[in-house]
Amino acid sequence: MKVDLLTCLTLAAASLVAMATGGRGSGRRKHKEVFLGENSKFKFGGRIDYKLKRQDSTKTLLIKSEQLLRIEEHDFAMRPGFGGAAIPVGIDVQVESIDSISEVNMDFTMTLYLRHYWRDERLAFPSRTNRSRTFDSRLVKKIWVPDVFFVHSKRSFIHDTTTENIMLRVYPDGNILYSVRVTVTSLCSMDFSSFPLDTQNCSLELESYAYNENDLMLYWKNGNDSLRTDEIVLSQFFIEHFQASSGLAFYSSTGWYNRLFINFILQRHIFFFMLQTYFPTMLMVVLSWVSFWIDRRAVPARVSLGITTVLTMSTIITGVSSSMPQVSYVKAVDIYLWTSFLFVFLSVIEYAAVNYCTTLEEMRKMKRGKIPSTFNASQAMAFDGCFHDNEVELTSDPLAAPPGPPEVRAPEGTRLRRQRSVRQNVDLFVSNSYLVDSYSRVAFPLSYLLFNTIYWSLYT
Numbered sequence: 001m002k003v004d005l006l007t008c009l010t011l012a013a014a015s016l017v018a019m020a021t022g023g024r025g026s027g028r029r030k031h032k033e034v035f036l037g038e039n040s041k042f043k044f045g046g047r048i049d050y051k052l053k054r055q056d057s058t059k060t061l062l063i064k065s066e067q068l069l070r071i072e073e074h075d076f077a078m079r080p081g082f083g084g085a086a087i088p089v090g091i092d093v094q095v096e097s098i099d100s101i102s103e104v105n106m107d108f109t110m111t112l113y114l115r116h117y118w119r120d121e122r123l124a125f126p127s128r129t130n131r132s133r134t135f136d137s138r139l140v141k142k143i144w145v146p147d148v149f150f151v152h153s154k155r156s157f158i159h160d161t162t163t164e165n166i167m168l169r170v171y172p173d174g175n176i177l178y179s180v181r182v183t184v185t186s187l188c189s190m191d192f193s194s195f196p197l198d199t200q201n202c203s204l205e206l207e208s209y210a211y212n213e214n215d216l217m218l219y220w221k222n223g224n225d226s227l228r229t230d231e232i233v234l235s236q237f238f239i240e241h242f243q244a245s246s247g248l249a250f251y252s253s254t255g256w257y258n259r260l261f262i263n264f265i266l267q268r269h270i271f272f273f274m275l276q277t278y279f280p281t282m283l284m285v286v287l288s289w290v291s292f293w294i295d296r297r298a299v300p301a302r303v304s305l306g307i308t309t310v311l312t313m314s315t316i317i318t319g320v321s322s323s324m325p326q327v328s329y330v331k332a333v334d335i336y337l338w339t340s341f342l343f344v345f346l347s348v349i350e351y352a353a354v355n356y357c358t359t360l361e362e363m364r365k366m367k368r369g370k371i372p373s374t375f376n377a378s379q380a381m382a383f384d385g386c387f388h389d390n391e392v393e394l395t396s397d398p399l400a401a402p403p404g405p406p407e408v409r410a411p412e413g414t415r416l417r418r419q420r421s422v423r424q425n426v427d428l429f430v431s432n433s434y435l436v437d438s439y440s441r442v443a444f445p446l447s448y449l450l451f452n453t454i455y456w457s458l459y460t
Helices: 001-037 059-068 271-291 299-322 332-368 377-384 415-431 434-459
Strands: 087-102 107-119 134-135 150-151 153-158 165-169 177-187 199-208 216-220 227-229 237-251 254-270
Touching: 087 237, 087 254, 107 199, 150 153, 150 177, 165 199, 177 199, 199 216, 199 237, 216 237, 216 254, 227 237, 271 299, 271 332, 299 332, 332 434
Parallel strands: 087 216, 087 227
Antiparallel strands: 087 107, 107 177, 134 165, 150 199, 153 177, 165 177, 199 254, 237 254
């Protein structure tokens, strides 16, 4: 009996100790649970498990999205509907800006938003609210997207500040919107025959690289409304209009491909070139005419003025040529510059002819004795640049003309009469060389005015 009683007391004491220890432990767990509950609430009032809190919520969300879209269950290396009809891919473009247009390189740089629309039933998912899911570039690398590229592009890149500018939106029925922000530098075949009074037609062309028309059909999603532009202002051009068009491109080894075109027309602003090229050229030509009013004996003044205008015209022509591509045809600005240069050059040649004729006239007067012996030839040469022979014997009567040989009248129609007639004309021109400047004062401005009238009416 004593043994049984002792055993019962021992078991009872052990039970009391166990209950006491268990109560304290449950109290700690309860307080710990309450502590975690207070510190693990979201702003919506929810709670998360302690183990889930220690994991990366971003990776957890990505894993759920991949499971929702069943990415691991399909081979996205193949296009949607492989083996069937061509998959239609709609294109929508919004032009953000035209960054630059280079005449030297014959290209343009454009920044745009390129959006693709297609349907991939493999990415369809159940949804009660019929809301789409939006993802970034991390999921784009795991699914199939159209391989659209820019034909004739020199450089292109997708913006990556602050992250890659890529957006993927998946709808519950499998419709997909894929948008990228890209900057592309593309070729533009320019015709400079009317430069700078020209109009350039440029186009940006889009095409699938791997899929021909039997596998992928590119089209403008909303027709002409698929191409939208922001307000674009350029320094040297005025954009007349944008136009969307489509066509086919054939490659001998792979077949026919759908190609989309973004066409735009550029009208050049002429005011910049009027200030930098045309007005300075006109002023140089007019300045060269000033020499016609300067005395023909003032050699240093007229020669300096002519050389200055010629060199200035050469500088203008060189500056315009350096900013243009080396084309093998004549441009409109070349016609104007070289014609103006010809007017300036002819004004210099005009004075050379006048000065030469003046020299001959003075030499003849000295030989005929019409210039007195006291005439200082060295001073005259320093003044007008002509050489005068002061050693010529003069007659006592400076006004008396030396007797000449008797005139011999040749029969009409002979060669002698024709030579004499030409000589008389030359003598008349030499004796009246001062009239050349008088005629030039009228002939040069009228000729240049006529040239400008024809030039501007033809190119404008």
